[in-house]
Amino acid sequence: MRFVFTALLLLGAAATAARAQGNYEIQVYGADTVAPRNTMLELHSNFTADGQTRTIGGVEPTNHAEHETIEITQGINAWSELGFYIFTSESSANGVQWVGDHLRPRVRVPEKWRWPVGVSLSTEIGYQRAVFSPDTWTWELRPIVDKQTGRWYFAVNPALERTWHGPDVNQGLGFAPAAKISYDFTKKITGGLEYYADYGSITNIASLHNQQQQIFPAIDLNVSPDWEINFGVGIGPTAATDHWIVKAIVGRRFDWSRKNKAR
Amino acid sequence: MAGAALLAPAAHLFPEFPPESNSLPRPDYRIEIAPIDWEIAPKKKIRTTAYNGQIPGPLLRLTEGSPVTIEIVNRADHAEIVHWHGQWIPVDADGSMEEGSPMIPPGASTRITFTPRPSGLHWYHTHAMGSRGFNHGLYTGQFGMLLVDPAANPGHYDREQFLALHDWEPYNFPSDDGSLMVQYASSSINGRQLGHDAPIQVSEGQQVLFHILNASATEPHWLTLPGHHFQVLALDGRPVATQAKVETLRLVPAERVTALVAMNTPGIWILGEARAAFRNAGMGTVIEYAGRTGKPQPSSQTRLEWDYRAFADPVPAIHQPDLTIPLVFTSRFKGHGAPDQWMINGKSYPEADPIVLKQGLRHRLIFDNRSTDDHPVHLHRHSFELVSIRGAQLSGVHKDVVVVEANSTVEADLLATNPGNTLFHCHQQDHMDAGFMALFHYA
Numbered sequence: 001m002r003f004v005f006t007a008l009l010l011l012g013a014a015a016t017a018a019r020a021q022g023n024y025e026i027q028v029y030g031a032d033t034v035a036p037r038n039t040m041l042e043l044h045s046n047f048t049a050d051g052q053t054r055t056i057g058g059v060e061p062t063n064h065a066e067h068e069t070i071e072i073t074q075g076i077n078a079w080s081e082l083g084f085y086i087f088t089s090e091s092s093a094n095g096v097q098w099v100g101d102h103l104r105p106r107v108r109v110p111e112k113w114r115w116p117v118g119v120s121l122s123t124e125i126g127y128q129r130a131v132f133s134p135d136t137w138t139w140e141l142r143p144i145v146d147k148q149t150g151r152w153y154f155a156v157n158p159a160l161e162r163t164w165h166g167p168d169v170n171q172g173l174g175f176a177p178a179a180k181i182s183y184d185f186t187k188k189i190t191g192g193l194e195y196y197a198d199y200g201s202i203t204n205i206a207s208l209h210n211q212q213q214q215i216f217p218a219i220d221l222n223v224s225p226d227w228e229i230n231f232g233v234g235i236g237p238t239a240a241t242d243h244w245i246v247k248a249i250v251g252r253r254f255d256w257s258r259k260n261k262a263r
Numbered sequence: 264m265a266g267a268a269l270l271a272p273a274a275h276l277f278p279e280f281p282p283e284s285n286s287l288p289r290p291d292y293r294i295e296i297a298p299i300d301w302e303i304a305p306k307k308k309i310r311t312t313a314y315n316g317q318i319p320g321p322l323l324r325l326t327e328g329s330p331v332t333i334e335i336v337n338r339a340d341h342a343e344i345v346h347w348h349g350q351w352i353p354v355d356a357d358g359s360m361e362e363g364s365p366m367i368p369p370g371a372s373t374r375i376t377f378t379p380r381p382s383g384l385h386w387y388h389t390h391a392m393g394s395r396g397f398n399h400g401l402y403t404g405q406f407g408m409l410l411v412d413p414a415a416n417p418g419h420y421d422r423e424q425f426l427a428l429h430d431w432e433p434y435n436f437p438s439d440d441g442s443l444m445v446q447y448a449s450s451s452i453n454g455r456q457l458g459h460d461a462p463i464q465v466s467e468g469q470q471v472l473f474h475i476l477n478a479s480a481t482e483p484h485w486l487t488l489p490g491h492h493f494q495v496l497a498l499d500g501r502p503v504a505t506q507a508k509v510e511t512l513r514l515v516p517a518e519r520v521t522a523l524v525a526m527n528t529p530g531i532w533i534l535g536e537a538r539a540a541f542r543n544a545g546m547g548t549v550i551e552y553a554g555r556t557g558k559p560q561p562s563s564q565t566r567l568e569w570d571y572r573a574f575a576d577p578v579p580a581i582h583q584p585d586l587t588i589p590l591v592f593t594s595r596f597k598g599h600g601a602p603d604q605w606m607i608n609g610k611s612y613p614e615a616d617p618i619v620l621k622q623g624l625r626h627r628l629i630f631d632n633r634s635t636d637d638h639p640v641h642l643h644r645h646s647f648e649l650v651s652i653r654g655a656q657l658s659g660v661h662k663d664v665v666v667v668e669a670n671s672t673v674e675a676d677l678l679a680t681n682p683g684n685t686l687f688h689c690h691q692q693d694h695m696d697a698g699f700m701a702l703f704h705y706a
Contacts, residue, residue, distance in 0.1 A: 111436055112446075114434045151597070151601070184598045187441045
């Protein structure tokens with residue numbers, strides 16, 4: 001899971017303030033990329049059951065907000081893919097609103113190199129409207145390391161974030177790691193924990209109070225190679241974190257090579 | 264080789280075994296197992312283990328019914344064993360530790376003597392377990408072709424050509440059904456990637472007899488030669504009832520095809536995998552007609568069809584079995600990061616219950632595959648006759664390897680005429696290593 005983009009929350013005037021949550025795409029990345037001639041279409045649905053209730057710094061509150069994100073990822077070759085996001089927010093007060101778009105190229109160490117762990121590198125560039133994030137242009141660099149051994153799966157995403165336009169532009173790189181551990185209970189049911197955090201600037205780590213820390217007990221359903229289903233409930237214990245989030249990912253893979261299957 | 268044109272055998276593609284000269288009792292041939300850096304293409308070397316410093320190992324050409332003694336020297340750093348695949352020979356020569364053949368320790372040697380039978384295209388290969396590092400078993404270069412000529416009428420053709428298919432640089436890959444499977448970074452024919460071996464020179468009007476072996480550890484392969492047909496004469500070395508012509512050959516691991524090709528479409532062609540991904544990985548060789556130049560043309564074949572029934576009797580002649588032996592194939596999930604565990608009748612080897620054969624009786628083996636994988640199953644020291652595939656009857660196709668496709672049933676009749684322990688297993692190295700074996704005993 002991951003938070004697609006973050007914005008500075010003006011909680012008081014602390015220099016080490018926490019960052020506000022986007023809650024648009026909450027996912028820990030695995031090292032795999034989408035296969036060539038394949039397209040993955042995903043819908044990320046995130047509902048903040050208990051979140052920020054006030055408008056702060058012109059940013060909409062997250063409490064009871066429903067965020068729907070469409071992610072389209074095209075496999076390019078055996079070691080790269082390109083993702084595109086459409087972020088939306090729905091609330092009773094404002095209806096459905098377009099939030100922004102991101103592009104996310106990613107490369108990986110090919111399987112045939114036989115590394116002991118999966119490794120890939122994602123970078124994400126995008127725009128979001130100021131009413132949802134004062135940092136309107138952002139960039140992220142996300143190393144990804146994972147390992148599946150028997151029934152256990154581990155992944156870490158020590159992501160770095162940078163604001164190109166907005167209040168955080170002078171804050172330099174932010175550190176927003178994510179991690180996952182899961183266990184295959186059956187061939188179809190995998191359960192585990194996902195962890196997301198935002199520690200603020202790497203040169204000026206936020207206080208624990210102002211950090212985002214969130215744990216999601218989550219389930220993955222492996223019902224078909226063509227479908228990806230993930231469901232989780234997030235608990236945020238720090239003041240800067242939305243306290244309860246329910247999230248779901250439903251993905252469908254389209255294999256355009258099947259009519260002339262080569263391998 | 265019934266049906267082949269009557270011409271003298273031509274030069275072999277591989278050099279023959281060097282006879283041993285200075286020991287008693289004197290072996291006819293000698294196999295030396297040793298590590299090797301094998302160049303499958305210029306500047307692309309594979310560190311592996313091979314026979315007599317070459318891949319494939321030397322062609323061993325024997326005569327049906329004439330006893331042969333072979334010395335096997337193990338210069339590898341691990342115990343090895345050589346299996347004589349397709350031969351109806353005694354247990355002590357067969358080369359299977361599960362049956363009781365001893366492994367050959369590092370630095371040691373052994374001698375085996377057997378009388379080759381039946382005739383046809385067979386092979387010899389390591390029967391050691393694979394390993395998670397893919398450094399053992401059939402992931403290596405330990406294989407060679409064994410051609411047993413009939414005692415009379417060895418067959419005639421303009422020339423023979425031997426092709427051994429293999430895949431290299433294996434790695435684990437998550438399969439669609441949720442478990443790990445093996446894939447490969449490169450492939451070869453006769454140890455060379457496409458474009459890096461001398462072309463096969465032919466002349467218009469020639470009849471070329473191809474002896475083809477799939478020596479891959481796990482991959483089935485589809486072969487085509489654009490503009491030509493393969494007239495299939497034998498499968499797994501056994502003559503077929505109907506010598507059908509096909510555009511594409513399918514060989515699952517350990518299968519052999521003997522096919523005649525009339526060279527009647529001049530040009531420069533790629534005889535290779537029908538699927539571009541494998542061809543691009545190196546599985547192909549160039550067929551060059553005399554006087555022709557140009558870029559080798561690949562297959563555009565997209566229909567991959569194969570049916571053993573095409574080579575069967577026109578009207579099935581089915582015998583009643585004396586005994587029926589159900590063999591149910593299932594798997595147990597071990598996690599998305601592990602290969603499945605495989606079972607026959609609910610148990611994995613070596614826990615699997617032994618299966619009892621009665622000498623001289625006809626046993627109907629019912630291969631009931633209740634898994635989502637195809638299985639190329641092999642029976643040692645015997646052949647069997649296919650009786651039905653997915654309920655459709657057939658006869659006249661005798662084999663020692665048959666693919667049982669996912670969620671399907673194949674029936675085969677076995678005449679129990681070669682007493683002794685007999686190993687039955689899936690010939691996919693990763694399945695075999697994960698328990699897909701059972702031992703047959705004679706009562």
